[in-house]
Amino acid sequence: MVHPRPGFEILDHPADMGLRAWAPNLPDLFSECGKALTSVIVDLDSLSADEIMSVEILGDDLETLLYNWLAEILYLFDGERWLFSEYRIISHQSGRGTEFLQAELRGEQFRPERHQVKTYVKAVTFHQLEIKHTEKGLTARVFLDI
Amino acid sequence: MISTGTKWDGVLRKVDDYRYLIPRTYKPGMRVDALIYSSAELIEQACHDLSLEQAANVAMLPGVLDRCLAMPDMHQGYGFPIGGVAAMDVDSGVVSPGGVGFDINCGVRLLTTQLPIQEVRPRLEELVSGLFRAVPAGTGSDGQIKLAGKELDKVLTGGSRWAVEHGYARAGDLDHTEEGGCMKAADPSAISDRAKKRGAGQLGTLGSGNHFLEIQYVEKLFDQELARAFALFAGQVTIMIHCGSRGLGHQVCTDYVSTMKPVMEKYQLSVPDRELACVPIQAPEGQRYLGAMAAAANFAWANRQCISHFAQAVMHSILGSQAELSLLYDVAHNMAKLEKHRVGQEERLVLVHRKGATRAFPAGREELAKIFMAVGQPVIIPGDMGRASYVLVGTDMALKESFGSVCHGAGRLMSRTQARKGRQAKDVIEQLASQGILAKATSREGLTEEVPEAYKPIDQVVDAVHGAGLARPVARLKPVGVIKG
Numbered sequence: 001m002v003h004p005r006p007g008f009e010i011l012d013h014p015a016d017m018g019l020r021a022w023a024p025n026l027p028d029l030f031s032e033c034g035k036a037l038t039s040v041i042v043d044l045d046s047l048s049a050d051e052i053m054s055v056e057i058l059g060d061d062l063e064t065l066l067y068n069w070l071a072e073i074l075y076l077f078d079g080e081r082w083l084f085s086e087y088r089i090i091s092h093q094s095g096r097g098t099e100f101l102q103a104e105l106r107g108e109q110f111r112p113e114r115h116q117v118k119t120y121v122k123a124v125t126f127h128q129l130e131i132k133h134t135e136k137g138l139t140a141r142v143f144l145d146i
Numbered sequence: 147m148i149s150t151g152t153k154w155d156g157v158l159r160k161v162d163d164y165r166y167l168i169p170r171t172y173k174p175g176m177r178v179d180a181l182i183y184s185s186a187e188l189i190e191q192a193c194h195d196l197s198l199e200q201a202a203n204v205a206m207l208p209g210v211l212d213r214c215l216a217m218p219d220m221h222q223g224y225g226f227p228i229g230g231v232a233a234m235d236v237d238s239g240v241v242s243p244g245g246v247g248f249d250i251n252c253g254v255r256l257l258t259t260q261l262p263i264q265e266v267r268p269r270l271e272e273l274v275s276g277l278f279r280a281v282p283a284g285t286g287s288d289g290q291i292k293l294a295g296k297e298l299d300k301v302l303t304g305g306s307r308w309a310v311e312h313g314y315a316r317a318g319d320l321d322h323t324e325e326g327g328c329m330k331a332a333d334p335s336a337i338s339d340r341a342k343k344r345g346a347g348q349l350g351t352l353g354s355g356n357h358f359l360e361i362q363y364v365e366k367l368f369d370q371e372l373a374r375a376f377a378l379f380a381g382q383v384t385i386m387i388h389c390g391s392r393g394l395g396h397q398v399c400t401d402y403v404s405t406m407k408p409v410m411e412k413y414q415l416s417v418p419d420r421e422l423a424c425v426p427i428q429a430p431e432g433q434r435y436l437g438a439m440a441a442a443a444n445f446a447w448a449n450r451q452c453i454s455h456f457a458q459a460v461m462h463s464i465l466g467s468q469a470e471l472s473l474l475y476d477v478a479h480n481m482a483k484l485e486k487h488r489v490g491q492e493e494r495l496v497l498v499h500r501k502g503a504t505r506a507f508p509a510g511r512e513e514l515a516k517i518f519m520a521v522g523q524p525v526i527i528p529g530d531m532g533r534a535s536y537v538l539v540g541t542d543m544a545l546k547e548s549f550g551s552v553c554h555g556a557g558r559l560m561s562r563t564q565a566r567k568g569r570q571a572k573d574v575i576e577q578l579a580s581q582g583i584l585a586k587a588t589s590r591e592g593l594t595e596e597v598p599e600a601y602k603p604i605d606q607v608v609d610a611v612h613g614a615g616l617a618r619p620v621a622r623l624k625p626v627g628v629i630k631g
Contacts, residue, residue: 010563012561012562012563012564013222013561013562014195014196014197014221014222014558014561015221015222015223015228015558015561015562016562017562017563060407060408061407063420064404064407067403067404068404071400071404074400075340075344075397078344078393078396078397079340079343079344079393079397080343116589117284117354117588117589118589118591119354119562119589119591119592119595120284120353120354120355120589120592120631122248122249122355122396123248123396123397123399123400124400125224125248125403125421126224126225126403126419126420126421126423127224127225127419127420127421129420143224145224145247145248145249145396146355146562
């Protein structure tokens, strides 16, 4: 049996926060992780999906790909002031020690008067970061530096 | 209490009332012992998260000298425990970006006034509101300083010196700042465009999380002679600023940790936790990270200096020209620095990682400015927003045992989720107000997560470093006004 629906939850950490996501396949898993990270920063419901941005991510392995994917989302917020509510993975390729991801992000520009920031995330960490294959599909765990 | 669900059951030997030891025989790969400064109460708390295991992991890093250390405010971090100290051999050792942390040169400074608290208290509400308006805090708050073109590189190279040249600081402030507020090894070219983009609009901003600006007063003096040397007096109003290198520093660490895997393979390094990713100090990659770290550190010093400048303007406008702020000292508590220390029988140049630990050099160290040469450097230790903060001074014992390092704060006791549970921001504000403390924050969640009970009692932490002989308390500071991100 596979995960009937992708989803995520926020995890406790002594000083910071983490996220756990689950999905039947890797693209959905990355998509859920993106939503989970954004949900730590703002309410997902407060975001529109009017604008589209494309991103390409590289990593030396799957874990680094996930780290870089979430670091990209964080950079787009803190460096470029974009927030996204929808994450669609267009393609994922592996080979020769390189992982590659193409994705389409839907969201809007951050506006302080409209978006109440709940938590400022400083960074994504490798602490206990894992992607696991289970009977139901895939799960991921990532901790964030707050 | 923070709990991972199970109690740590590793090998921990009590050495004395304030020292505990994880022997190098605890697990394969440990190169040195891990010495934990703590107390009966605090060590019990540390056993409920992964911090002791993390201290043992740090003892596995190549080139680690003597023994690695953890301070009484220790709690679980990423790779390194928060409160961790490790000195590395400069030739055979490694530098670990995780041993510095994402917030490079997160640090704290104390500004003093000549005003007694009774004169300031009637104007407290105005002051807190004024400071809250003048010092951008929280997410998405751009600073007032716009850095055009190559100006950011000048900040990264100059640190506090840039602030002096641009009217945000006085030349005398440099003597009151660790490293003179400028790491000479800074290499702006080692910092990505992304890091620069994150930092460009954030100079002079406080950020969020546990960062703060507080109005405090000297509640108690422990050492009259040192208090005189530091120009502290009972009832004196002070301002404390705690923040770091903002998004710029976070991105520097993110960038380097992300690319460490192939570098570690190249140098055949392996670590028990990817957040301990490291690279030989002498390798080009190690030197490049240290250049980027130094540049981010300089950004942090310029940042705290600019915030001080804004705070000064508010003090002047509300209290008049007599409300002059003087910098007592500015310390870094997330940093890796080349310092000379005695290891065994010889004095050596070592790279000291302090991850949530403060340099506490006693009298006589050549790094100190003349004014502190005879007494030692003031060590600024922030507590939680409801209880107290401290000014300490380091001792010869710290130099002998802990590479001249002490604690960096109170250390968290509750997770952020636990702190939020059953609490509303307005309750926290009312609770503080009932103790005579006015608090303002940009984020309700942020304020609730920083509730005083979420931290270990600062008195216990200071008692432990004092008991261990690493530092002596000089003054206890009580908060009366709090600005949070």
